[in-house]
Amino acid sequence: MTATPLAEPxxxxxxxxxxxxxxxxYLLLGFPLxxxxxxxxLVGLALGVGLVVTVIGLPVLAGALYAARGFADxxxxxxPAVLRQGxxxxxxxxxxxxxxxxxxxxxPMRDAQSWLDLAHGIxxxxxxxxxxxxxxxxxxxxLLGSLYWVYGWALPNPPENKDLNELIGLGDSTGVRVGLxxxxxxxxxxxxxxxxxxCALLQAGFARALLTGVAEMRNRIVVLEDQKRAAVSAEAxxxxxxxxxxxxxPQQRLVRLALDLSRARQQLANDPDAVGRTLDExxxxxxxxxxxxxxxxxxxxxxxxxxxxLPSALAALAGRGLVPIELRIDPRLEAPGGRLEPTVESTxxxxxxxxxxxVAKHSxxxxxxVAVTRTDDRLVVEVSDDGHGxxxxxxxxxxxxxxxxxxxxxxxxxxxSPVGGPTGIRADLPL
Numbered sequence: 001m002t003a004t005p006l007a008e009p010x011x012x013x014x015x016x017x018x019x020x021x022x023x024x025x026y027l028l029l030g031f032p033l034x035x036x037x038x039x040x041x042l043v044g045l046a047l048g049v050g051l052v053v054t055v056i057g058l059p060v061l062a063g064a065l066y067a068a069r070g071f072a073d074x075x076x077x078x079x080p081a082v083l084r085q086g087x088x089x090x091x092x093x094x095x096x097x098x099x100x101x102x103x104x105x106x107x108p109m110r111d112a113q114s115w116l117d118l119a120h121g122i123x124x125x126x127x128x129x130x131x132x133x134x135x136x137x138x139x140x141x142x143l144l145g146s147l148y149w150v151y152g153w154a155l156p157n158p159p160e161n162k163d164l165n166e167l168i169g170l171g172d173s174t175g176v177r178v179g180l181x182x183x184x185x186x187x188x189x190x191x192x193x194x195x196x197x198x199c200a201l202l203q204a205g206f207a208r209a210l211l212t213g214v215a216e217m218r219n220r221i222v223v224l225e226d227q228k229r230a231a232v233s234a235e236a237x238x239x240x241x242x243x244x245x246x247x248x249x250p251q252q253r254l255v256r257l258a259l260d261l262s263r264a265r266q267q268l269a270n271d272p273d274a275v276g277r278t279l280d281e282x283x284x285x286x287x288x289x290x291x292x293x294x295x296x297x298x299x300x301x302x303x304x305x306x307x308x309x310l311p312s313a314l315a316a317l318a319g320r321g322l323v324p325i326e327l328r329i330d331p332r333l334e335a336p337g338g339r340l341e342p343t344v345e346s347t348x349x350x351x352x353x354x355x356x357x358x359v360a361k362h363s364x365x366x367x368x369x370v371a372v373t374r375t376d377d378r379l380v381v382e383v384s385d386d387g388h389g390x391x392x393x394x395x396x397x398x399x400x401x402x403x404x405x406x407x408x409x410x411x412x413x414x415x416x417s418p419v420g421g422p423t424g425i426r427a428d429l430p431l
Contacts, residue, residue, distance in 0.1 A: 145185015
């Protein structure tokens with residue numbers, strides 16, 4: 001069983017009055033729903049357990065579990081307005097396609113989440129009563145008390161009645177009574193958003209723990225496993241590429257260097273003049289090998305990235321580009337103390353490096369843009385070019401390695417590259 005997200009989390013928080021109305025509606029509607037689910041499910045559970053010795057007991061119990069699932073789905077629809085997150089619905093166990101009618105009917109009895117739905121539908125009434133009473137009390141106190149100065153003067157006040165102002169020794173005048181009750185009403189009004197919000201979070205937290213908590217935990221495990229697989233895949237891809245580059249570049253040059261030195265040794269006795277030329281070629285091979293090794297080392301761990309941070313490393317990449325590159329970096333990344341975690345910096349760097357490599361080799365582009373933007377909790381890396389397009393996340397393409405790196409860091413990679421261009425690559429990384 002895994003959780004299925006059905007909506008994106010809200011990007012911004014609603015205003016206090018709007019959230020107050022949402023929370024109040026959630027709590028006021030929650031009480032009749034809790035009462036209905038309590039009656040229906042408790043009766044269904046009691047009948048099912050009481051008649052379990054007969055043939056109809058188990059179907060009645062299964063029907064109660066299906067009803068609990070319906071009430072649970074209604075509650076899951078209401079949770080995002082309070083918790084400000086996407087709706088999550090567990091994947092319930094499904095019968096096999098060839099399963100018979102009785103197996104399909106009894107399937108909820110083998111599903112742990114169905115029993116949690118039943119427990120929530122019955123126990124929710126306790127929480128709903130408390131939160132409903134507190135919400136109604138605070139709303140009544142806020143509305144009636146804060147407006148008491150409007151109608152309090154006209155209320156009859158027989159001598160035998162003892163108001164609160166008299167009980168606490170403030171006197172029995174009408175002005176004191178109106179002022180005291182208005183002040184109490186203002187207290188209820190000022191604390192209303194806090195109290196109602198607390199009640200809504202209490203009731204929604206109870207629902208989340210039973211209705212989506214287990215599914216969210218399992219979903220998180222699935223995400224972590226996927227990130228682990230992506231990290232292993234990205235590392236394996238990088239190692240294979242490094243092995244191939246070493247084999248095709250420095251290793252071949254070192255073989256030729258060994259042959260040149262062997263030839264120079266043979267020429268030393270027979271043709272001393274040719275030894276100098278052979279050694280010159282060997283020196284050239286040595287320099288080219290060192291240059292290739294330096295380039296490969298930048299692909300493993302660029303020193304400039306470690307020493308000076310992401311903006312300087314990206315500027316160096318853009319300076320080595322084979323096509324004109326426009327680089328835009330968020331000023332917060334260049335400010336003192338703006339450095340990110342090493343994992344995020346490394347992932348963003350390799351996203352840009354691999355994307356620019358693809359632009360130079362395959363796109364046929366004449367211009368390229370790189371933009372790095374930071375928010376409070378995200379880093380967005382965008383690389384676009386005016387090439388002929390056709391890039392995609394298919395196996396065997398270089399973008400697969402980027403996608404694995406981004407997924408291993410908990411992010412997401414999107415590629416938009418229609419045939420004919422342009423191409424846009426966007427990596428969204430969590431901070």
